[in-house]
Amino acid sequence: MASHNDQPVMKRVLSRTAARELTPKEMEQVSGGIHTNTVCTFDAKTNHADGDVGEC
Amino acid sequence: MKIVIVAFDNDNHTAPLKWALEQAGFTVVCWAGLSWTDQQRASLSLGTSTRLMLGSHSIDPGDVIWIRRPSPPVHNPSVAEPDKNFAEGEYRWFSLSTLYFLECLPVRCINKYSASRFINNKSVQLFLARNCGMNVPGTLMSNSPAEVKAFLKESSNPTVCKAFFPHIWKKEDSEALAVTETFEITADMLPADEVLTYAPAIYQERVVKDFDVRMVLMGAAVFSYSLHNPRGSLDWRQDVGQGLVIVDQIDTPPEVEKAVLAFARSAGITFGSFDFAVDAAGNWWFLEVNEEGQFLWLDEFNPAARIQEKFLAFLTLPEGSSKEAIEKQQPLFPSWKDFCRAPAREQVAPEQYVGAPILSIEP
Numbered sequence: 001m002a003s004h005n006d007q008p009v010m011k012r013v014l015s016r017t018a019a020r021e022l023t024p025k026e027m028e029q030v031s032g033g034i035h036t037n038t039v040c041t042f043d044a045k046t047n048h049a050d051g052d053v054g055e056c
Numbered sequence: 057m058k059i060v061i062v063a064f065d066n067d068n069h070t071a072p073l074k075w076a077l078e079q080a081g082f083t084v085v086c087w088a089g090l091s092w093t094d095q096q097r098a099s100l101s102l103g104t105s106t107r108l109m110l111g112s113h114s115i116d117p118g119d120v121i122w123i124r125r126p127s128p129p130v131h132n133p134s135v136a137e138p139d140k141n142f143a144e145g146e147y148r149w150f151s152l153s154t155l156y157f158l159e160c161l162p163v164r165c166i167n168k169y170s171a172s173r174f175i176n177n178k179s180v181q182l183f184l185a186r187n188c189g190m191n192v193p194g195t196l197m198s199n200s201p202a203e204v205k206a207f208l209k210e211s212s213n214p215t216v217c218k219a220f221f222p223h224i225w226k227k228e229d230s231e232a233l234a235v236t237e238t239f240e241i242t243a244d245m246l247p248a249d250e251v252l253t254y255a256p257a258i259y260q261e262r263v264v265k266d267f268d269v270r271m272v273l274m275g276a277a278v279f280s281y282s283l284h285n286p287r288g289s290l291d292w293r294q295d296v297g298q299g300l301v302i303v304d305q306i307d308t309p310p311e312v313e314k315a316v317l318a319f320a321r322s323a324g325i326t327f328g329s330f331d332f333a334v335d336a337a338g339n340w341w342f343l344e345v346n347e348e349g350q351f352l353w354l355d356e357f358n359p360a361a362r363i364q365e366k367f368l369a370f371l372t373l374p375e376g377s378s379k380e381a382i383e384k385q386q387p388l389f390p391s392w393k394d395f396c397r398a399p400a401r402e403q404v405a406p407e408q409y410v411g412a413p414i415l416s417i418e419p
Binding site: 011012013014015016017018019020021022 | 217218219223225232233234235236237239241247251252254255257
């Protein structure tokens with residue numbers, strides 16, 4: 001997380017600042033090549049999520 | 057007795073479990089939740105006799121209702137614009153009336169809707185877990201900058217920050233994604249006070265763990281699985297999605313099992329997926345429970361787990377059946393791998409369900 005005691009940048013929440021950006025390989029898996037379809041997956045092309053959102 | 061699953065029949069757990077139950081000779085019906093469409097309508101009669109219809113299915117004494125994943129109520133989109141708010145509210149209230157009413161009937165609910173709503177609160181979970189004798193990391197839930205700063209200052213252990221609910225951010229002009237993840241935080245990493253008021257968060261003492269445990273509660277029985285992830289991530293969930301977790305069945309320490317069963321009694325749940333972190337001294341630390349938690353991925357990673365068969369045995373045996381009874385009954389059912397090989401799997405329509413606003417588009 002880059003932010004320290006400076007001014008709020010773009011008024012983003014802390015969890016977004018620290019969110020994990022997916023790597024291209026991870027993106028590929030999350031977008032369809034995922035190893036199991038029983039944990040939450042997200043299709044970046046259609047914006048559809050499946051699985052239990054509580055476990056994404 | 058029939059099994060009623062409250063979910064769409066192409067839900068990722070409903071499809072394989074419905075198929076497996078039918079293979080074993082059980083009658084299974086699905087109802088996805090209240091909607092204006094034919095199959096998702098409901099009727100509740102309270103006259104000389106009581107009758108509940110979910111779609112075309114009557115709910116009868118002795119039925120087993122698995123409230124797997126009710127979809128949010130949907131009103132008829134053709135309703136006049138000035139009446140939409142009213143219709144939406146009426147659908148919401150009738151949906152709640154239906155789900156809570158199941159508890160009034162002589163049926164077995166897994167879980168009772170009231171219990172599921174109660175225990176889905178992380179504050180309740182941590183409080184009950186501690187009261188039932190489980191190890192619980194010191195925790196602060198807050199949007200008060202002063203409280204957050206004091207907690208981080210006073211904590212003698214490293215601290216993590218996590219969200220109450222997962223979220224995904226997507227760039228509007230690309231497919232790049234960012235997902236919420238538990239992250240370590242220290243006092244000198246804190247942003248300006250105002251940022252801490254943008255969204256409440258959970259601040260928790262970090263358990264220095266050897267490995268994680270996913271435990272599945274089934275009535276009077278618990279089944280535990282160690283999760284080793286080679287990357288040593290704070291949160292294994294994303295690693296599961298990437299196929300990076302090793303799953304092994306392990307024994308549950310008797311004191312942990314006793315505490316979990318006490319927790320279940322307090323919460324009123326009979327089914328749930330529990331997460332623990334196990335430290336170097338072998339202590340199990342309660343992190344959370346998801347009463348709608350997924351479990352078939354355990355079979356995907358370790359077919360010897362046979363969690364699908366265990367769950368179906370739990371579902372079809374009398375309430376309160378022992379672990380031994382569940383394990384004795386489980387050979388009655390086909391496995392997750394059997395489903396994966398079956399033509400039935402190819403016939404399952406893709407899911408198109410977003411159960412909560414977990415997605416934001418950002419510039």
